[in-house]
Amino acid sequence: MNAKALLLALLASVSFGAFAQARAPVAPEVVVYKTATCTCCKLWVKHLQTSGFSVQVHDVRDLKPVRQRVGIPARLAACHTAEVGGYFVEGHVPAEDIKRLLRERPVAKGVTVPGMPAGSPGMEVRSGKVTPYDVLLVANDGRSSVFSRHGH
Secondary structure, three states, rough: OOHHHHHHHHHHHHHHHHHHHHHHOOOOOOOEEEEEOOOHHHHHHHHHHHHOEEEEEEEOOOOOOHHHHHHOOHHHHHOOOEEEEEEEEEEEEEEEHHHHHHHHOOOOOEEOOOOOOOOOOOOOOOOOOOOOOOEEEEEEOOOOEEEEEEEE
């Protein structure tokens, strides 16, 4: 291949790469509601950002009205609430599970990790140990089922 052909091939490759990158879907913004003093919530937001999500944070005094509005059953509540792509995300749900939720688009209200399990995103411990926990998918009727398992 001569120099001119090589240069044209290189330019075509770069142009195609830029076009593909410009057309790549952008992850929807995650809107997070948390209390101002919650350190683990801040760490979870950072986890989402380092996983490629754009995040808008709202510090609120009381999460109960937000949870009621999006339909989170009280028994499945955690320490922060988020909304993304028409779903709620409650608690320390890993970014990989949020991406799966948005990719698969199940008929549901959202996903939750009730409580605050050690080792979940934002609740990491020095030892690296993960207390086994499940991410639950919450159906429109409020029933839940296991969406994914971690640390088992």
